[in-house]
Amino acid sequence: MPRPTKLLIELLTELGEKSADQYVPEDRALFAELREATNLGLIRCxxxxxxxxxxxxxIWYKKAVLAGFRLGQLLEQEGYNRFNFFDKQTVPTRQLYITNKVRLVPGGSSIRDGAYLAEGVVVMPPSYVNIGSYVGADTMIDSHVLVGSCAQIGKRVHLSAGVQIGGVLEPVGNLPVIIEDDVMVGGNSGLYEGTVVRERAVIGTGVLLNGSTKVYDLVRGQILQRQGEQPLEIPAGAVVVPGSRPAHGDFAKEHGLQIATPLIIKYRDEKTNASTALEEALR
Ligand SMILES: CC(C)(COP(=O)(O)OP(=O)(O)OC[C@H]1O[C@@H](n2cnc3c(N)ncnc32)[C@H](O)[C@@H]1OP(=O)(O)O)[C@@H](O)C(=O)NCCC(=O)NCCS
Incomplete structure (x- = not known):
């Protein structure tokens, strides 16, 4: 019988505040509850x-996840036929079943227990989905994708081949990357350091966004960037492509140097919808 979510959150908050010498054996079971409740979508980062x-x-969620790593010892991981794997006992690989209605294509992907994958998610190999992440219904995780720790991915999102979604564990950071419903992230893009992508936005092939990136909105005439604790936020429906701007200083000027800077080239229109239409058959 699962604990009521409110009580579980209180216990996990306490767990996250504990130092290593305060742990008791029951804390591992409590951490297993965090994983299970995340699997079920009951708690989120x-x-x-x-x-x-x-x-x-x-914040309690991330602190509890870190406690989970501290709680574990290296243990031989069972259930793999050909290779030995060694990882902390508290962060095992998640076992999916046909009833999860996730299409997990064979070949080298790994999902950590404590990651929520809604029905209709497709995971192409090889991909890695880390603990604390949340992936909404019908989202496509294409080959070579990283869904970093605690990343929050919406429904019907397309993470194209090679997309890297940064996590919060290392280097240390508190803000998970958040991608809202119906976003398309083009191949080889990288989203890091708490970047928020609002619904229906399109991140073009090869765009890199992190906490230091300035994004120039050519449509609205604005410069978007992180403001203190407020992460970089890509507006709903924005179409972002790689761009460049002159680098500062005489040396840069002398050599005609540019620095990479993504541009919002337009907001989603019929043409964009056609370029980014998802394939129903794959869902
Ligand atoms: C962003 C994207 C969806 C195009 O959107 P779109 O609405 O069809 O864009 P348009 O073709 O109308 O282009 C509008 C303008 O932006 C420019 N542009 C569009 N995408 C661009 C890109 N990725 N890089 C540079 N410029 C780009 C176009 O050249 C055009 O410029 P112009 O006005 O000077 O002619 C597309 O470029 C893209 O990145 N798709 C992702 C593909 C991908 O990675 N697939 C992964 C499969 S695994």
Whole structure:
């Protein structure tokens, strides 16, 4: 019988605040509850406030995940026929079943227990989905994709081949990457350091966004960037492509140097919809 979520959150908050010498054996079972509740979508690392549309990060969640790593010892991982794997006992690989209705294509992918994958998700090999991440219904995780720790991915998102979604564990960072519903992320793009991509935005092939990136919105005449604790946010429906701007200083000028900077070239229109249409048959 699972504990009520509110009580579980209180216990996990306490767990996250404990130092290593305060752990008791029951803490491992408590951490298993975190994984199970995340598998079921009952608790999340970040949630959207329906009233304001703002994302609230549950810091207790990340702290509890870190406690989970501290709680574990290296242990031989069973169930793999050909290779031995060694990992902390508290962060095993998640076993999916046909009833999860996730299409997990054979060949070298790994999903950590404590990651939520909704029905209709497709995972192409090789991909890695780390602990604390949340992947909404009908999302495509194409080959060579990393869904980093605690990343929050919406419904019907397409993470194209080679997309890297950074996590919060290492290097140390508190803000998970958040990608809202119906976003298309083009091949080889990288989203890091708490970047928020609002619904229906399109991240073109090869765009890199992190906490230091300035994004120039050519349509609205704005420069978007992280403001203190407020992460970089790509507006709903924006179409972002790689761009460049002159680098500062005489040396740069002398040599005609540019620095990479993504551009919002347009907002989603019929043409974009046609370029990014998802293949129903794959769902
Ligand atoms: C962003 C994207 C979807 C195009 O969107 P679109 O709405 O069809 O864009 P358009 O073709 O109308 O282009 C509008 C303008 O932006 C430019 N542009 C569009 N995408 C661009 C890109 N990725 N890089 C540079 N410029 C780009 C076009 O050249 C055009 O410029 P112009 O106005 O000077 O002619 C597409 O470029 C893209 O990145 N798709 C992702 C493909 C991918 O990675 N697939 C992965 C499969 S695993």
């Amino acid at each position: 970040a949630e959207k406030d329906p009233a304001t549309g703002q994302w609230r990060v549950n």
